[in-house]
Amino acid sequence: MPLHLEVPPVKDPELRRSPSPPPSPSRAASVTYNDKYVVVYDFSDIDYETATKEFTALLQNLEATGLHVEVRPGYEQTILLFVKAPSALLGNRVYKLRVRDWLYGITQTRPPGNKYTIVPAWYEAEDILSMDHLVNWPQSMGGAGITPGIGQWKNVKAIFPMHNDKVNQALLRSLSKKLLLSIDDLDKIRDLFGSKVAFYFAFGQSYSAFLIFPAVTGLVSWLWLPKYSIVYTILTVIWCTVFLEYWKVREVDLSIRWRVRGVNKTKNNRPQYKYEQVIVDQYGRTIHYSPKWKQISRQLLQLPFMAIATVALGLMISAVFAVEILISDSYDGPSNLYLDYLPTVLLAVLIPYISSYLETVAKWLTNFENHRTADNHEMSLTQKIFVLSIITNYLPILLTAFVYVPFGDQIFPWLEGHIVQFAPSIGNRLTEMPFRLDSDRLRHEVIALTVTGQLSSFFEENILPLIKHKMSGWYREYRRAYTKDTVLISMVTDDADEAEFLAQRRNEATLDHYNVQDDIAELVLQFGYLALFSSAWPLIPLGFLINNWVELRSDFAKICIEHQRPAPYRAEGIGPWIVSLEILVWLGSISSAAIVHLFSTDGVLSGGWSTLPLTIFISEHILLALTAVARVIFQRFGSEELRRERSEQYARRLSILDEIEEHRRDGEHIGVRERERRKSLLIAGNESFWTKQLEDGASAAAGMKLIMLARKWEQSNGELKKKQ
Numbered sequence: 123m124p125l126h127l128e129v130p131p132v133k134d135p136e137l138r139r140s141p142s143p144p145p146s147p148s149r150a151a152s153v154t155y156n157d158k159y160v161v162v163y164d165f166s167d168i169d170y171e172t173a174t175k176e177f178t179a180l181l182q183n184l185e186a187t188g189l190h191v192e193v194r195p196g197y198e199q200t201i202l203l204f205v206k207a208p209s210a211l212l213g214n215r216v217y218k219l220r221v222r223d224w225l226y227g228i229t230q231t232r233p234p235g236n237k238y239t240i241v242p243a244w245y246e247a248e249d250i251l252s253m254d255h256l257v258n259w260p261q262s263m264g265g266a267g268i269t270p271g272i273g274q275w276k277n278v279k280a281i282f283p284m285h286n287d288k289v290n291q292a293l294l295r296s297l298s299k300k301l302l303l304s305i306d307d308l309d310k311i312r313d314l315f316g317s318k319v320a321f322y323f324a325f326g327q328s329y330s331a332f333l334i335f336p337a338v339t340g341l342v343s344w345l346w347l348p349k350y351s352i353v354y355t356i357l358t359v360i361w362c363t364v365f366l367e368y369w370k371v372r373e374v375d376l377s378i379r380w381r382v383r384g385v386n387k388t389k390n391n392r393p394q395y396k397y398e399q400v401i402v403d404q405y406g407r408t409i410h411y412s413p414k415w416k417q418i419s420r421q422l423l424q425l426p427f428m429a430i431a432t433v434a435l436g437l438m439i440s441a442v443f444a445v446e447i448l449i450s451d452s453y454d455g456p457s458n459l460y461l462d463y464l465p466t467v468l469l470a471v472l473i474p475y476i477s478s479y480l481e482t483v484a485k486w487l488t489n490f491e492n493h494r495t496a497d498n499h500e501m502s503l504t505q506k507i508f509v510l511s512i513i514t515n516y517l518p519i520l521l522t523a524f525v526y527v528p529f530g531d532q533i534f535p536w537l538e539g540h541i542v543q544f545a546p547s548i549g550n551r552l553t554e555m556p557f558r559l560d561s562d563r564l565r566h567e568v569i570a571l572t573v574t575g576q577l578s579s580f581f582e583e584n585i586l587p588l589i590k591h592k593m594s595g596w597y598r599e600y601r602r603a604y605t606k607d608t609v610l611i612s613m614v615t616d617d618a619d620e621a622e623f624l625a626q627r628r629n630e631a632t633l634d635h636y637n638v639q640d641d642i643a644e645l646v647l648q649f650g651y652l653a654l655f656s657s658a659w660p661l662i663p664l665g666f667l668i669n670n671w672v673e674l675r676s677d678f679a680k681i682c683i684e685h686q687r688p689a690p691y692r693a694e695g696i697g698p699w700i701v702s703l704e705i706l707v708w709l710g711s712i713s714s715a716a717i718v719h720l721f722s723t724d725g726v727l728s729g730g731w732s733t734l735p736l737t738i739f740i741s742e743h744i745l746l747a748l749t750a751v752a753r754v755i756f757q758r759f760g761s762e763e764l765r766r767e768r769s770e771q772y773a774r775r776l777s778i779l780d781e782i783e784e785h786r787r788d789g790e791h792i793g794v795r796e797r798e799r800r801k802s803l804l805i806a807g808n809e810s811f812w813t814k815q816l817e818d819g820a821s822a823a824a825g826m827k828l829i830m831l832a833r834k835w836e837q838s839n840g841e842l843k844k845k846q
C-alpha cells in the first residue's frame with residue numbers, strides 16, 4: 123500500500139491524529155478526539171421488538187462502513203454508540219476529500235496519490251469532518267447514512283464529535299488574556315470547530331477591531347460636540363461602508379487561507395430535500411432536479427409573510443407605544459404608578475408570544491421552500507427570524523424618531539379627541555395639557571433599548587441555558603434516586619476506568635446542538651443599532667466594543683460548555699449576512715441623515731416644502747432596493763455560459779472521480795486478515811475503552827442486553843403495580 127506523507131502544518135501538538143502523539147503513561151492524556159463520534163439512540167418511546175430491530179440496523183450500518191462501535195448505557199433510556207474509525211480508513215477518507223476539493227477547484231494543487239493513499243490530517247477538524255461523513259453521508263457515498271431524527275433514524279437523537287476539553291480550556295484561557303484575537307487564534311478555532319464556526323469569530327474579531335474608531339470619535343463627540351452631531355454621523359456612515367467593504371475582502375482572504383473558497387457548491391443534498399426527477403445529463407452528472415421557478419416562487423412567499431408579520435408586530439408596538447405616551451404625558455386619573463408600567467408589561471408579554479408564533483410559521487415556510495442543502499435551509503430560517511427581531515428591536519426607536527417627535531403635536535391631540543368621543547369615562551381623565559415635545563426622548567429610548575438589549579441577550583444566551591441544564595441534571599438525579607423510572611445507568615455499573623469519560627459523554631449527549639447563525643445574527647443586529655441610531659447617542663460604539671470583548675469569549679465558552687461539539691462543517695464566509703449588512707448600511711445612511719436633519723438644531727421639521735427632498739431621497743432608495751432584489755433573483759438563475767463551462771470541467775474530472783469514489787463501504791469488503799489487523803491495532807492503542815467489545819457481535823450483544831434490561835425492569839415493575 124503506497125503511503126504518501128505530506129508535511130502537515132500542525133500548530134498545536136494536542137490537535138494531531140491518533141498515531142502521532144507518543145505513548146503517554148496517563149490514560150486521560152492519550153485519548154484522541156479526531157477519530158471518534160458518538161451516536162445517541164433513544165428507545166424510550168418504542169416497544170422491545172422495534173427497539174432491537176432499529177438498534178441492530180443502526181449497528182450494522184455503522185459496522186458495514188468499517189467503523190468499530192463500543193456500546194454503553196446513556197441517561198434515561200438511551201444507548202450511546204461510541205464510534206471509532208480505523209486510522210487507515212479515516213486517513214484514506216481525508217485524502218479523498220482533498221482530491222474532491224481539488225477536482226471542484228477549491229484547492230489548486232492535486233494531492234499526490236491513488237485511491238489507497240492514506241494521509242494524516244492537517245488539523246483535528248479535518249479528521250472529524252471525514253468522521254462525520256463516515257457516519258452521516260448516504261450509503262451510496264460510502265457513509266453509514268445515519269441522519270438523526272429523520273425517517274428510519276427518528277429515534278437517533280444526535281450524532282456528535284466529543285469535546286477536546288484540554289484544548290478548549292487552553293484556548294479559552296489564552297483568549298481571555300488578549301485584547302484582540304490574532305489570526306493564529308482564529309486558525310486554532312478553525313482547527314477545533316471547522317471554518318463555519320471560525321468565520322463567526324473572524325467576523326466578530328474584525329468588527330470589534332473596527333469598532334475602536336467610532337468608539338473614539340463617539341467619546342470625543344459625546345464630550346465636546348453638540349448633541350446629534352453631524353460630524354460624528356458622517357464619520358459613522360463612512361465607517362460602516364468601509365468596514366463592510368473590508369470584511370468582503372477579508373472573507374475571501376480567509377477562505378483561501380483555510381482552503382474553503384468555493385466549498386458551498388460542493389454541498390450534498392439534505393435528506394429532506396424533495397426532487398421531482400433524477401436526471402443524468404450529457405456530461406454523466408446525476409442531478410436531483412427540482413424546477414428553479416418552483417423554488418423561487420416558493421421563496422417569494424416570504425415577501426407576503428414578512429409584510430404581514432411587519433404589519434402585525436408594527437400595529438402592536440405602535441398601539442402600546444401610543445398608550446405609553448398618553449399615560450405618561452396626559453393621563454391624570456388614579457393609580458398612575460401602575461399604569462406607567464402597563465405598556466411595558468403588555469409588550470413584554472405579547473412580543474415573545476407573537477414572535478414565537480411567527481417563528482413557527484417561518485419554520486414551516488422554510489421547510490416548504492425545499493432547500494437543497496442544509497446550509498441554505500438553516501440560513502433562510504435564520505434570516506426570517508432576523509427580520510422579525512429587527513422589527514421588534516428597531517421599531518420603537520423608529521417610531522420615536524420619525525413619528526412621535528415630528529408629528530406628536532398633531533397625532534396626540536387628535537387621538538385624545540377620539541378617546542373623549544368614544545370612551546368618555548377615560549377621556550375625561552386626560553388633561554387638556556398642551557403637547558410637550560420631548561426631543562431627549564429619542565436619546566433615552568436609544569440608551570434604554572441598546573443597554574437592556576445587550577444585557578438581556580447576554581443573560582438569555584449564557585446564564586439561562588446554564589440554569590436550565592443544571593435544573594434538568596438535578597431532576598434526573600432526583601428521578602434516579604427516588605422514583606421507579608427505568609433508568610439504564612442505575613441497572614448497570616460503569617467500569618471504574620471509564621466512569622469519568624462516560625460521565626462526560628453522557629453530559630454532552632444531553633446538550634443542545636449549536637447553531638452558529640444565531641451568534642452571527644446577534645452581531646448583525648448590534649451592527650444595525652450602530653448604523654441606524656448611534657447619531658442619537660455616540661457612546662453606543664464604545665459600549666458595543668466592551669460588550670463584544672466579553673461576547674466573543676463567552677460565546678467560545680458557551681460552545682464548549684453548553685453545546686455539543688459542532689460538526690466541523692466548512693463554509694467560505696458568513697454567506698447572505700453580507701446582504702443583511704449591506705441593507706443595514708443603506709438604512710443607516712437614511713436613518714442617520716434623517717435623525718440629524720430632524721434633531722440637530724432643536725428645530726423639528728414639520729411638513730411643507732422641506733420634507734420634499736426627503737421623500738425623493740426615500741423613493742430613490744426604494745428603487746435601489748428593487749434593483750438589488752432583481753439582481754439577487756438573476757444571480758440565482760446564474761449565467762448560462764458559466765454553467766456550460768462548469769459542466770465541461772465536470773466531464774473532465776469525472777474519469778478521476780470514478781476511480782477515487784468507489785461506492786463501496788469499507789466494512790463490507792475487507793478480508794479476515796485486515797479485520798484481525800485492525801483489532802490488533804485497537805488493542806495496541808492506549809485506550810482500553812475501545813477494546814471492550816472487539817469480538818464480532820459483541821457490540822450488538824451489549825446493546826441488546828441494555829434494551830432487554832430496561833424492558834424487563836419495566837415489565838416486572840408493571841406486574842408489581844398490578845399486584846398491589
Ligand SMILES: [Ca+2]
Nearest residue numbers: 583641644677
Ligand atoms: Ca453570541
